[in-house]
Amino acid sequence: MNFRGRDVVSIRDFTKEEILHILDVAEEMLPIAQGKKKSDLLHGYIMASLFFEPSTRTRLSFETAMKRLGGEVIGFAIPTTTSIQKGESLADTIRTAESYCDVIVMRHPMEGSARMAAEFAEVPIINGGDGAGHHPTQCLLDLFTIRKEKGSIEGNKIALLGDLKYGRTVHSLAYALALFKVDMVFIAPPELQMPKEVVEECKEMGVKIEMKNNLDELEDIDVLYVTRIQKERFPDPEEYKKVAGSYRVDLKLLEKAKDDLIIMHPLPRVDEIAPEVDRTKHAAYFRQTFNGVPVRMALLALVLGEIE
Amino acid sequence: MKELKVQPIKDGTVIDHITPGNALKVLKILGLLEKQPDSIISIAMNVVGKRGKKDIVKIENRELDPEEVNKIALIAPNATINIIRNYEVVEKRKVTIPDEIIGIVKCANPNCISNTNEPIQPKFIVKSRNPLKIKCFYCDREPEDISSQII
Numbered sequence: 001m002n003f004r005g006r007d008v009v010s011i012r013d014f015t016k017e018e019i020l021h022i023l024d025v026a027e028e029m030l031p032i033a034q035g036k037k038k039s040d041l042l043h044g045y046i047m048a049s050l051f052f053e054p055s056t057r058t059r060l061s062f063e064t065a066m067k068r069l070g071g072e073v074i075g076f077a078i079p080t081t082t083s084i085q086k087g088e089s090l091a092d093t094i095r096t097a098e099s100y101c102d103v104i105v106m107r108h109p110m111e112g113s114a115r116m117a118a119e120f121a122e123v124p125i126i127n128g129g130d131g132a133g134h135h136p137t138q139c140l141l142d143l144f145t146i147r148k149e150k151g152s153i154e155g156n157k158i159a160l161l162g163d164l165k166y167g168r169t170v171h172s173l174a175y176a177l178a179l180f181k182v183d184m185v186f187i188a189p190p191e192l193q194m195p196k197e198v199v200e201e202c203k204e205m206g207v208k209i210e211m212k213n214n215l216d217e218l219e220d221i222d223v224l225y226v227t228r229i230q231k232e233r234f235p236d237p238e239e240y241k242k243v244a245g246s247y248r249v250d251l252k253l254l255e256k257a258k259d260d261l262i263i264m265h266p267l268p269r270v271d272e273i274a275p276e277v278d279r280t281k282h283a284a285y286f287r288q289t290f291n292g293v294p295v296r297m298a299l300l301a302l303v304l305g306e307i308e
Numbered sequence: 309m310k311e312l313k314v315q316p317i318k319d320g321t322v323i324d325h326i327t328p329g330n331a332l333k334v335l336k337i338l339g340l341l342e343k344q345p346d347s348i349i350s351i352a353m354n355v356v357g358k359r360g361k362k363d364i365v366k367i368e369n370r371e372l373d374p375e376e377v378n379k380i381a382l383i384a385p386n387a388t389i390n391i392i393r394n395y396e397v398v399e400k401r402k403v404t405i406p407d408e409i410i411g412i413v414k415c416a417n418p419n420c421i422s423n424t425n426e427p428i429q430p431k432f433i434v435k436s437r438n439p440l441k442i443k444c445f446y447c448d449r450e451p452e453d454i455s456s457q458i459i
């Protein structure tokens with residue numbers, strides 16, 4: 001398996017074996033990510049962090065990942081301080097940045113922007129989100145979290161809850177879980193249900209799919225993956241309130257859940273998960289957020305060729 | 309008798325059986341006049357052949373590379389490329405849809421990077437030929453109505 005020089009644009013760029021390898025390397029990175037062990041594995045390397053759109057977790061965890069491995073970080077988090085303001089193209093920005101660094105991490109509002117950047121750059125491009133497109137490192141850290149919390153990805157029944165229609169990261173996650181033969185339940189209001197193509201593809205990959213409109217029983221669910229329902233999707237604010245309210249995860253709902261159910265959320269959350277849930281053993285979302293660091297360390301070390 | 313709707317040429321290429329009405333689009337996609345402004349080209353549109361109406365494009369003194377001509381397969385799927393030498397058809401090829409379609413179809417997704425002023429051409433990967441299914445190389449979206457997205 002060779003990762004040196006590779007781009008990370010979409011989870012579909014990787015086979016199941018490659019994904020497992022990334023997760024294994026991330027596992028080895030844990031003590032360094034936690035600050036318990038020092039490393040200078042990426043000493044002498046520079047990562048450019050180009051964020052054309054706001055981000056808290058993705059940007060901070062990438063920068064932490066690079067620094068924990070002894071590397072350096074350059075870049076911007078607000079493009080208004082750069083020549084992009086003067087109308088410089090993304091292609092030129094990428095060609096400029098790559099002459100200063102060894103790897104580029106980017107987030108950009110346009111779909112396909114990371115794929116285009118990868119065409120222009122010689123150095124590896126890691127996609128930190130391209131608008132409504134892909135967010136492969138989120139997908140990898142989600143898989144890492146499931147494996148770490150449950151011991152394996154296979155054998156779980158996983159419910160995806162919330163806005164399943166518009167969020168393409170949740171489509172990628174469904175695809176990735178299907179690669180691991182995970183049976184899934186899609187829980188969403190009818191207007192936000194999983195697109196037909198995604199459901200069909202999962203079924204073709206040999207997994208069982210159930211679709212529900214109500215969040216009522218969680219009896220046989222091992223992992224509940226909650227996503228944000230965005231206000232903008234609803235023309236009527238009252239309608240939004242009604243829908244959002246009926247998909248809220250609270251203690252009452254958890255009464256009927258499996259003892260070892262874990263709840264995940266890519267964050268930021270608004271009020272999909274009641275704060276009192278944070279104190280239960282089910283809440284895995286803060287650990288999930290932390291897992292972004294070892295997973296991104298693994299990717300940096302792999303594409304820079306310092307780990308095979 | 310030979311069917312000759314356009315006057316005979318000694319050497320060159322005849323693109324025959326073009327979907328009626330699309331001859332000018334074919335020329336545009338091939339970019340012949342941009343590449344060689346003094347090309348001698350004649351066009352016949354809506355001529356009635358054995359298999360109904362068709363357009364024909366005739367290019368003198370140039371043997372087009374069939375691979376290159378495949379670019380027109382999207383708008384003229386039944387076209388044939390006839391290479392003419394000394395007034396005779398010496399080679400005949402049907403167009404086939406290439407694996408990648410570059411600069412011919414525009415992505416329908418307004419948020420796609422290929423619809424901005426970045427220095428790239430729209431690019432699609434052919435997923436299946438029959439039925440024709442293509443996917444944007446950049447944003448992965450599949451246009452529902454390909455013909456309405458032709459540039």
Ligand SMILES: Nc1ncnc2c1ncn2[C@@H]1O[C@H](COP(=O)(O)OP(=O)(O)OP(=O)(O)O)[C@@H](O)[C@H]1O
Binds near residue numbers: 312314315366
């Ligand atoms: N010397 C020539 N100059 C101009 N056009 C020609 C010449 N020879 C053939 N063509 C044209 O090229 C096309 C192909 O010629 P061909 O003789 O193979 O016809 P065909 O048998 O009808 O072929 P098809 O089955 O492809 O229609 C026809 O449109 C014909 O009119």
Ligand SMILES: [Mg+2]
Binds near residue numbers: 311357
């Ligand atoms: Mg004929």
Ligand SMILES: [Zn+2]
Binds near residue numbers: 415422444445446447
């Ligand atoms: Zn596109």
